[in-house]
Amino acid sequence: MYAADILDLCYDDNKENTIKFLHEKSILYHDQQSLVLIDDLCSKTLVSSDCMQSYMNTKWYGTEFHQNKNFIWEILICLVCICPILLFIPIIHNRIFQRNKFDTNGYNFWSKITNKFELFNRFYHGNAVIRFHYNMASYTAFLILFSYTILFDYFPLNIYKEKRSNIYRLPIPLTEIILHIFLASIALEEIRQVFIINNEVF
Secondary structure, eight states: OHHHHHHHHHHHHOHHHHHHHTTOEETTTTTEEHHHHHHHHTOHHHHTSHHHHHHHHHHHHOSSBOSOOOHHHHHHHHHHHHOGGGGGSHHHHHHHBSOOTTOOSOOOHHHHHHHHHHHHHHHHSSOHHHHHHHHHHHHHHHHHHHHHIIIIIOOOGGGGTTOOOSSTTOOSOHHHHHHHHHHHHHHHHHHHHHHHHHHHHO
């Protein structure tokens, strides 16, 4: 509890230096970072401190997004994940992002195009919340496609004279091909996660 109070006092005095302190290595604890020590303690009081909450929010949401996050903000994030073209609408990207730092004095065509691509870069780069929404959307789409394929398309070939697709020279439906791609991507992702965990352990 004392550690949480001291951490909050330091955070109130200087936020940037306190966040940097969390990454500093301690000689007394075998060059372990403060974050690792806090994780090992499993202290709910320490984790719920203002400093740690601010740090975790920064890691989760990134530094680009607007600080005033509510249900409408979450809905806009989901809509942009489903349809990225919505990011071109000024009302939406001004509500999502914290500030539009890519505004330029010139109003020529190329500067506008550059600003639009920078919006996509800010939206997709290094934000855990975006990866979370995309994973949820991908798994939902996979379950819907899997259910549809199993219930309606996955029949023996000989029922439809060796063809289950209306497309010329395509023996299986397009939905089943997409489902196989989904399964292959999930398998590759699981293999990648296993290698990452093994590299972190050893």
